[in-house]
Amino acid sequence: MKLSEILSHDAIISQLCSDTRDGAIQELLEVLLAADQLSSQGYRQILQALLEREANGSTGFGKGVAVPHCQHRAVKKTALAIGRSTKGLDFNALDKAPVYSVLLLLSPANDHDRHLQAMELVFGNLQRPGFRNALRQASSPKAVLELIAGTEGSEAN
Amino acid sequence: MTQETSADRREITKQVKIPNSLGLHARPAMQLVDLANRFEASLQIAKGNQLVDAKSIMQVMTLAATQGTKLTLSATGPDATQALAAMAELIAEGFGEE
Structure with missing residues (x-):
């Protein structure tokens, strides 16, 4: 699995309109719905599951990034959406710092192992300060895709 | 001031x-x-050749430890024994999940 396989151009928001956690999650879920990554019937349930997850424990893992995530049967295949906030969002993050990059990850309900692989992929990049900084500065979907292609080396298409 | 003994290291x-x-x-x-x-104590988790800091959520999330995955916990420091026992217990209980 590669990031470029689960992230499409349409699923990158270079400037989130919303300045709240819930609003940002909803915006990102809407672009995945528009990109046909989930069924419209599942949309409400997934949104609710994502927000409940945040209420039970923030996915703001610190250092300006948050990774809301959910496994759900309405999800067709593992899909990532990335949103950037220049102002910073209050995710009640572990380090209490504002979140500038939100990576929303959805996986089908049945495959826990593949979900963990996707998380590994996301965090493998996020734990590098260089990647986090570049993501925070990437001001267009193209810049995000180029950053990811760069991390994947010459194999990336 | 605490004195470091050989057991701590x-x-x-x-x-x-x-x-x-x-x-x-x-x-x-x-x-x-x-x-x-x-x-x-300084605490680490290894999965095969991959070694991560057990105190960093970002690093622990890169383990992708699925059901049945074998991990090696390692600890150095004054409360190393207690730390490993507590971590092993939490894992053995399946984090309160099935």
């Missing part, structure tokens, strides 16, 4: 296996990191 290890069906996903990873941070 000795690394101890413990093998564990992930029992719950969802594996080491975000919630259990955070439980484990929270627990690790309560100890003074």
Whole structure:
């Protein structure tokens, strides 16, 4: 699995309109719905599951990034959406710092192992300060895709 | 001032296996990191050749430890033994999951 396989151009928001956690999650879920990554019937349930997850424990893992995530049967295949906030969002993050990059990850309900692989992929990049900084500065979907292609080396298409 | 003894510097290890069906996903990873941070000892988790800091959520999330994955916990420091026992117990209980 590669990031470029689960992230499409349409699923990158270079400037989130919303300045709240819930609003940002909803915006990102809407672009995945528009990109046909989930069924419209599942949309409400997934949104609710994502927000409940945040209420039970923030996915703001610190250092300006948050990774809301959910496994759900309405999800067709593992899909990532990335949103950037220049102002910073209050995710009640572990380090209490504002979140500038939100990576929303959805996986089908049945495959826990593949979900963990996707998380590994996301965090493998996020734990590098260089990647986090570049993501925070990437001001267009193209810049995000180029950053990811760069991390994947010459194999990336 | 505390005096460091040779016992403080000795690394101890413990093998564990992930029992719950969802594996080491975000919630259990955070439980484990929270627990690790309560100890003074330096704590690491290895999966094969991959070695991560047990006190860093970002690093622990890169383990992708699925059900049945074998991990090696290692600890160095004054409360190393207690830390490993507590971490191994949390893992053995499947983080309160099935």
